[in-house]
Amino acid sequence: MTRITTLHIDKESHKFSAAHYTIFSATERERLHGHNYSVSARIVAPMGDNGFAADYNVYKRRIAKVCEALDEYMVLAGDSLYQEISEEGDNYRVRFNGEEMRFLKSDTLVLPLRNATVEEFSHYLLQQLLAECEGDSLAELEVWVASGPGQKASALWRG
Numbered sequence: 283m284t285r286i287t288t289l290h291i292d293k294e295s296h297k298f299s300a301a302h303y304t305i306f307s308a309t310e311r312e313r314l315h316g317h318n319y320s321v322s323a324r325i326v327a328p329m330g331d332n333g334f335a336a337d338y339n340v341y342k343r344r345i346a347k348v349c350e351a352l353d354e355y356m357v358l359a360g361d362s363l364y365q366e367i368s369e370e371g372d373n374y375r376v377r378f379n380g381e382e383m384r385f386l387k388s389d390t391l392v393l394p395l396r397n398a399t400v401e402e403f404s405h406y407l408l409q410q411l412l413a414e415c416e417g418d419s420l421a422e423l424e425v426w427v428a429s430g431p432g433q434k435a436s437a438l439w440r441g
């Protein structure tokens with residue numbers, strides 16, 4: 283019988299600080315603001331012969347890496363149906379509801395997200411983490427992203 287185990291990695295240090303605005307409709311969005319997003323994960327895998335599925339420090343390093351890649355950026359939802367993003371010299375130019383915003387490219391990440399929400403961040407980070415876990419025998423991987431205490435979303439992969 284295969285024994286399956288679940289590792290929960292929920293470290294205070296797994297976080298990223300990012301600026302964003304949520305878009306609610308073609309005409310309504312939040313003002314630009316930031317969050318200290320925290321990231322946690324649930325890893326479901328078969329127990330090995332040595333009493334664990336894998337060294338959890340390996341997963342801690344991977345989660346830290348994907349968080350670091352988003353830290354201290356302005357995040358733009360590149361797949362939003364409601365905004366148009368173009369490049370102009372050192373800036374991204376964003377058009378939304380007749381407004382125009384400019385963000386320095388070096389400060390900004392345009393990510394494949396429909397919106398800059400915790401839901402979309404969790405799906406994005408799940409994909410980033412899965413890429414780091416290639417070759418591992420995982421049964422499930424779930425990633426949570428919280429924008430603050432008591433408000434979070436998760437994305438789940440099942441092998």
Ligand SMILES: Nc1nc2c(c(=O)[nH]1)N=C([C@H](O)[C@H](O)COP(=O)(O)OP(=O)(O)OP(=O)(O)O)CN2
Nearest residue numbers: 302303304312317398399400401402429430433435
């Ligand atoms: N389904 C979602 N709804 C909202 C999201 C989201 O990611 N998914 N995000 C936001 C806002 O960006 C952000 O959370 C601001 O929200 P708000 O609750 O107003 O402010 P705080 O984070 O400071 O939370 P407090 O409860 O006021 O402390 C909105 N909706």
